Amino acid sequence: MHTKQKIWSVIISLVLILGISQYSYAKIAATESTDKFPRIEQPLPLKLLVTLGGLALIGTEIWWFLFSKTKAQKAKSHQGIQEVEITVDGGYTPDRIVVQVGQPVRLNFLRKDPSSCLEKVLLPDFHKAVDLQLNQITSIEFIPKKTGEYAFHCGMNMFRGVLAVNHQENSSVH
Ligand SMILES: [Cu+2]
Numbered sequence: 001m002h003t004k005q006k007i008w009s010v011i012i013s014l015v016l017i018l019g020i021s022q023y024s025y026a027k028i029a030a031t032e033s034t035d036k037f038p039r040i041e042q043p044l045p046l047k048l049l050v051t052l053g054g055l056a057l058i059g060t061e062i063w064w065f066l067f068s069k070t071k072a073q074k075a076k077s078h079q080g081i082q083e084v085e086i087t088v089d090g091g092y093t094p095d096r097i098v099v100q101v102g103q104p105v106r107l108n109f110l111r112k113d114p115s116s117c118l119e120k121v122l123l124p125d126f127h128k129a130v131d132l133q134l135n136q137i138t139s140i141e142f143i144p145k146k147t148g149e150y151a152f153h154c155g156m157n158m159f160r161g162v163l164a165v166n167h168q169e170n171s172s173v174h
Pocket of ligand 1: 117118154155156157158159
């Protein structure tokens with residue numbers, strides 16, 4: 001399931017719960033005025049607990065959404081190839097890969113997430129669309145020819161990562 005969808009379903013269910021409790025409270029208040037039925041008292045601690053629990057949940061979601069940091073990783077060079085392993089599990093870790101321009105890059109995707117959402121990874125700027133096998137490493141190789149930031153993402157563009165292509169360090173080119 002997509003993370004964004006999860007967040008929305010949590011928010012929607014909280015709104016529904018609050019709405020239902022408001023409605024039943026209004027109903028109880030209405031019946032009280034007719035005096036036909038005895039008033040049903042909801043225990044106050046329970047009401048407080050539900051409200052506080054809801055607020056805490058909303059706070060956590062917002063915090064996670066705004067402040068969860070991206071994990072950047074610089075690719076390591078092995079025999080002229082810049083390599084990095086990316087774990088695919090509820091997203092991409094690291095989700096920011098730093099490489100140097102003009103050198104071959106090999107991204108090793110290790111897919112641990114069985115959800116069909118993450119079975120494909122796309123790098124549109126490098127014309128790559130690759131199927132990832134579960135619990136296996138799938139490598140994608142290419143040479144970034146221009147500096148810049150390039151996105152990679154799942155088939156439906158819900159989970160994303162960035163490939164940052166920088167200028168060469170200690171350049172020996174004159
Ligand atoms: Cu997806």
